[in-house]
Amino acid sequence: xxxxDLDAILTDAEKVPCxxxxxxxxxxxxxxxxxxxxxxxxxxxxPLWLAELLALSSRTxxxxxxxxxxxxxxxxxxxxxxxxxxxxxADPRAVALRDQTHNMYGLATRMLDLFEEPEMCAVLRRxxxxxxxxxALHARKAGATDDVVRGEGFLSGLEEWERSLFRRAHDGNxxxxxxxxxxxx
Amino acid sequence: xxxxxxxxxVDPSSSGLPSETRDLQSLTRxxxxxxxxxxxxxxxxxxxxxxxxxRIASQIERVEALTGDMDPRxxxxxxxxxxxxxxxxxxxxxxxxxxxAKVDRHALHYLSTPDLRxxxxxxxxxxxxxxxALLHNHYLASFLGSFGPTLQNLNDTSGxxxxxxxxxxxxxxxxxxxxxxxxxxxxVDADGDVQGRTGDIIILRWSDAKPLVDxxxxxLV
Amino acid sequence: MYGDLGNKLVHHAKRAQNLAHLxxxxxxxxxxxxxxxxxxxxxxxxxxxSFEGGxxxxxxxxxxxxxxxxxxxxxxxxxxxxxxxxxRTDKLEExxxxxxxxxxxxxxxxxxxxxxxxAATDTSSSSLxxxxxxxxxxxxxxLAAYKGQWTDIDLTGSLEPPRDLFIDVRVLKDAGEIQTxxxxxxxxxxxxxxxxxxxxxxxxxxxxxxxLG
Amino acid sequence: xxxxxxxxxxxxxVAFLCEMEMVTVxxxxxLESIPLLSGDTPVLRPPHRxxxxxxxxxxxxxxxxxxxxxxxxxxxxxxxxxxxxxTNVDPQAFSPPPPPxxxxxxxxxxxxxxxxxxxxxxxxxxxxDDPRLAPPFLPSCTADAPGGYxxxxxxxxxxxxxxxAADDVPAAAEVRSLLRDLQEVRAAKMRGSTQxxxxxxxxxxxxxVGAMELAESRAFVLGVVDGVRKLGASAEATRRDExxxxxxxxxxxxxxxxxxxxxxxxxEF
Numbered sequence: 001x002x003x004x005d006l007d008a009i010l011t012d013a014e015k016v017p018c019x020x021x022x023x024x025x026x027x028x029x030x031x032x033x034x035x036x037x038x039x040x041x042x043x044x045x046x047p048l049w050l051a052e053l054l055a056l057s058s059r060t061x062x063x064x065x066x067x068x069x070x071x072x073x074x075x076x077x078x079x080x081x082x083x084x085x086x087x088x089x090a091d092p093r094a095v096a097l098r099d100q101t102h103n104m105y106g107l108a109t110r111m112l113d114l115f116e117e118p119e120m121c122a123v124l125r126r127x128x129x130x131x132x133x134x135x136a137l138h139a140r141k142a143g144a145t146d147d148v149v150r151g152e153g154f155l156s157g158l159e160e161w162e163r164s165l166f167r168r169a170h171d172g173n174x175x176x177x178x179x180x181x182x183x184x185x
Numbered sequence: 186x187x188x189x190x191x192x193x194x195v196d197p198s199s200s201g202l203p204s205e206t207r208d209l210q211s212l213t214r215x216x217x218x219x220x221x222x223x224x225x226x227x228x229x230x231x232x233x234x235x236x237x238x239x240r241i242a243s244q245i246e247r248v249e250a251l252t253g254d255m256d257p258r259x260x261x262x263x264x265x266x267x268x269x270x271x272x273x274x275x276x277x278x279x280x281x282x283x284x285x286a287k288v289d290r291h292a293l294h295y296l297s298t299p300d301l302r303x304x305x306x307x308x309x310x311x312x313x314x315x316x317x318a319l320l321h322n323h324y325l326a327s328f329l330g331s332f333g334p335t336l337q338n339l340n341d342t343s344g345x346x347x348x349x350x351x352x353x354x355x356x357x358x359x360x361x362x363x364x365x366x367x368x369x370x371x372x373v374d375a376d377g378d379v380q381g382r383t384g385d386i387i388i389l390r391w392s393d394a395k396p397l398v399d400x401x402x403x404x405l406v
Numbered sequence: 407m408y409g410d411l412g413n414k415l416v417h418h419a420k421r422a423q424n425l426a427h428l429x430x431x432x433x434x435x436x437x438x439x440x441x442x443x444x445x446x447x448x449x450x451x452x453x454x455x456s457f458e459g460g461x462x463x464x465x466x467x468x469x470x471x472x473x474x475x476x477x478x479x480x481x482x483x484x485x486x487x488x489x490x491x492x493x494r495t496d497k498l499e500e501x502x503x504x505x506x507x508x509x510x511x512x513x514x515x516x517x518x519x520x521x522x523x524x525a526a527t528d529t530s531s532s533s534l535x536x537x538x539x540x541x542x543x544x545x546x547x548x549l550a551a552y553k554g555q556w557t558d559i560d561l562t563g564s565l566e567p568p569r570d571l572f573i574d575v576r577v578l579k580d581a582g583e584i585q586t587x588x589x590x591x592x593x594x595x596x597x598x599x600x601x602x603x604x605x606x607x608x609x610x611x612x613x614x615x616x617x618l619g
Numbered sequence: 620x621x622x623x624x625x626x627x628x629x630x631x632x633v634a635f636l637c638e639m640e641m642v643t644v645x646x647x648x649x650l651e652s653i654p655l656l657s658g659d660t661p662v663l664r665p666p667h668r669x670x671x672x673x674x675x676x677x678x679x680x681x682x683x684x685x686x687x688x689x690x691x692x693x694x695x696x697x698x699x700x701x702x703x704x705x706t707n708v709d710p711q712a713f714s715p716p717p718p719p720x721x722x723x724x725x726x727x728x729x730x731x732x733x734x735x736x737x738x739x740x741x742x743x744x745x746x747x748d749d750p751r752l753a754p755p756f757l758p759s760c761t762a763d764a765p766g767g768y769x770x771x772x773x774x775x776x777x778x779x780x781x782x783x784a785a786d787d788v789p790a791a792a793e794v795r796s797l798l799r800d801l802q803e804v805r806a807a808k809m810r811g812s813t814q815x816x817x818x819x820x821x822x823x824x825x826x827x828v829g830a831m832e833l834a835e836s837r838a839f840v841l842g843v844v845d846g847v848r849k850l851g852a853s854a855e856a857t858r859r860d861e862x863x864x865x866x867x868x869x870x871x872x873x874x875x876x877x878x879x880x881x882x883x884x885x886x887e888f
Contacts, residue, residue, distance in 0.1 A: 203658050205655075205656060205657050205658045206657055206658050209639075209656070209657045210752070210756050213636070213639065213755075213756075217628060217636070220624075220626070220627060220628055220632070221626060221627050221628070222626075223626065237656075240656050241656065244656055247654075261650075261682065261684075262651075262653045264678070265653050265655070265660075265675060265678060266653060266654075266655065268674065268675075268678060269655050269656055269657065269674075269675075270656070272635075272638075272674065273656055275635070279622075279632075282621045282622040283621075283622050283624075285621035285622070286620060286621040286622035289620070289621060353845075355848060356841070356845050357841045357844040357845055357848075358627075358841070359627070359825075359833060359837065359841075361753055363751040363753055364751065368822050369822070370821045370822040371821065371855075372818060372821025372822075372855075373818060373847060373848060373851030373852075373854055373855045373858075374818045374851070374854070374855075374858070375818065375821060376821050377821025377822030377823075378821075378822070379822045379824060381824065382826070383719050384716045384719065384753075384826070385824055385825075385826045386824070386825045386826065386827075386828050386833070387822060387823065387824050387825070388822075388823040388825065388840065388841075388844060389821070389822050389823070390848070393822075401751055404753060406628075406830070406833065
């Protein structure tokens with residue numbers, strides 16, 4: 001992960017459902033309720049940059065990781081719910097990933113780092129490769145125009161990694177065509 | 186060992202290719218490599234770039250001596266010389282700028298240890314140090330200066346992300362085998378292990394390709 | 407919540423990354439995020455002070471949670487601010503490499519697409535912050551110094567591989583007299599020349615000349 | 620940014636490399652040797668053939684000072700053979716590249732055994748040796764290059780000759796159309812290689828692929844390989860752990876990760 005990378009920073013802003021394990025009087029604002037204080041087990045939605053370290057830091061003094069208690073516990077975000085993963089398993093091309101989140105794969109790598117989910121990992125890899133091949137086909141069709149990622153249907157559902165792939169495929173085709181035309185000069 | 190090897194050992198300059206040709210081949214190879222790897226490679230220690238640059242300078246002098254105010258159309262040799270000169274200038278320019286782009290992107294990383302600093306030429310080192318200072322001053326003047334002193338650094342490595350960005354050494358590259366060799370590379374589901382033949386083009390992670398490139402078993406393409 | 411403004415900055419940066427020109431510096435937003443950091447720093451200091459040095463993070467878990475949240479928010483904002491400024495300095499450096507100097511920069515929005523006169527846009531206010539203007543000056547000096555080590559290869563020359571050494575060009579706007587090794591040429595609008603490409607690359611990039619196919 | 624280009628050579632740079640390929644010219648005029656940075660050019664005396672880098676050969680050709688002798692692989696019969704191989708003999712892989720030459724330099728002069736023959740394949744070269752040669756510094760586009768094999772810079776060289784020396788290429792129109800067929804059948808193979816990347820790479824061999832074909836797809840293919848690696852990072856780490864200690868995952872409870880204690884410690888006050 002890169003400190004200055006804008007996509008990494010935006011992925012870090014993805015919200016994840018979580019619950020605090022203790023009452024925190026000063027953090028009511030996280031639940032839009034500054035005057036009430038935050039009660040343990042209240043479901044809140046927090047960005048990864050905040051939630052991840054709260055889930056990984058220990059609030060108790062213990063050298064044994066087994067009974068270290070975190071400040072909060074995380075859950076899978078909706079974009080990576082069972083329904084979404086099942087839909088991707090059925091047909092990777094049929095899901096508009098961008099509607100789930102712009103940073104679908106970026107979010108997934110972060111969550112897969114936190115949760116052991118071999119099945120989801122396999123489905124996402126297949127999804128990524130299958131959709132990449134499809135993306136390349138569209139990039140070829142888009143031809144030597146500069147009208148990048150403005151198509152409807154499949155293209156409008158591309159998330160950020162896929163958009164980058166589309167641009168790469170498109171730029172490669174375009175540079176090659178331009179060279180071919182330039183040779184004659 | 187044959188007679189050529191023996192000759193080469195007694196007199197290194199007797200090697201099969203003229204040194205000009207060899208330098209072009211080396212320069213081309215370091216250029217392609219620098220354009221193709223995620224990390225900065227070592228500045229050639231054999232004086233390659235300085236030597237080529239010196240030859241370029243004397244060729245420019247030659248051109249100036251040959252050029253009066255004559256019509257360029259009339260002097261074919263001059264056109265040939267200048268055409269080649271432009272090709273060399275492009276190679277060196279693109280090479281230097283490919284390096285500088287990497288230095289800029291990960292300056293703090295390359296300045297962080299003596300080993301990494303040793304990859305830079307003296308002028309690159311001076312440039313990187315000064316550039317980093319300019320950036321830090323710019324941040325300080327724009328916002329960072331009003332933070333508490335402990336927050337003003339740019340090299341904090343605590344927490345879950347380090348501020349010192351590093352090149353991704355696991356990112357993939359294309360190489361060509363320069364001789365038959367066994368090629369091993371890390372993969373997700375399984376690692377790869379292939380008996381490769383001279384001329385094979387192979388995709389693998391840079392961390393796995395680097396040892397092959399360092400021993401001239403392979404080159405970047 | 408904390409970090410929301412920082413996020414806005416990053417979205418600005420992301421948009422700027424894909425633009426040919428540099429959009430105006432977000433003075434207000436930068437100021438607001440900076441203020442947020444200072445407030446959070448002060449809150450943290452106050453909290454620590456209230457314990458008078460006797461703070462035990464494991465005894466007062468709620469407090470230590472609040473402090474961790476503050477601390478993370480500060481870090482987050484710092485990262486957003488740095489990334490925003492870095493994205494812009496990257497673009498500024500790119501312009502310096504392309505041969506723009508400070509006088510040109512306010513006009514770079516227009517010139518990047520239409521190739522119109524650089525000087526004609528002096529009505530638009532600068533999209534750079536004063537600090538960015540300083541930075542451009544200093545980086546130009548740094549680049550000039552580095553370039554000076556490699557005068558023979560013209561470091562800021564074209565990154566397109568050379569094709570034909572001599573090319574036909576048409577003059578799109580008056581550019582005065584240039585020196586070539588074959589003598590001086592006066593570039594007046596609509597005239598055509600057979601020139602050494604290396605002598606005019608900068609003028610082509612800046613839209614004064616057009617290369618003819 | 621000092622270099623606004625993607626990692627890896629772009630098509631115009633690949634074409635630039637190809638211009639260093641040696642080709643054979645037949646001079647139409649005398650020309651004395653020219654002192655170049657890469658060495659002196661041979662003296663040209665019609666009708667004696669001479670080797671030249673492509674960029675210089677094209678310059679001579681444009682000035683009508685020489686004709687270019689196309690390599691045997693560019694003849695229609697050779698191209699048809701290769702297409703046959705690509706479609707019928709081995710529809711999956713690219714047709715094999717030319718066999719390694721037996722001379723390292725490909726210039727006239729002293730015969731010297733190609734290093735391949737005198738060293739075991741594992742031995743690293745000694746310092747001071749000539750670099751091991753590869754395209755564009757192998758004589759794979761000269762008049763005596765073998766037919767039936769596409770060299771690394773096949774497409775760029777063919778296009779350059781057809782554009783600037785079409786009258787030197789026998790049956791140029793036919794060659795042009797065969798090249799289009801070849802490009803098409805090989806492009807399909809390049810696209811097909813994407814699916815094989817799902818397992819996360821390791822070592823993927825693209826024997827016989829051409830420089831321009833790589834330049835067109837490089838950024839995309841590398842993007843896919845890197846994406847699969849990042850998405851599979853947790854699976855790969857688990858596999859490595861299991862392989863290292865014969866079972867047992869790397870995760871303790873929910874939400875564990877390698878640097879758990881470290882980050883905890885650093886985040887305290």
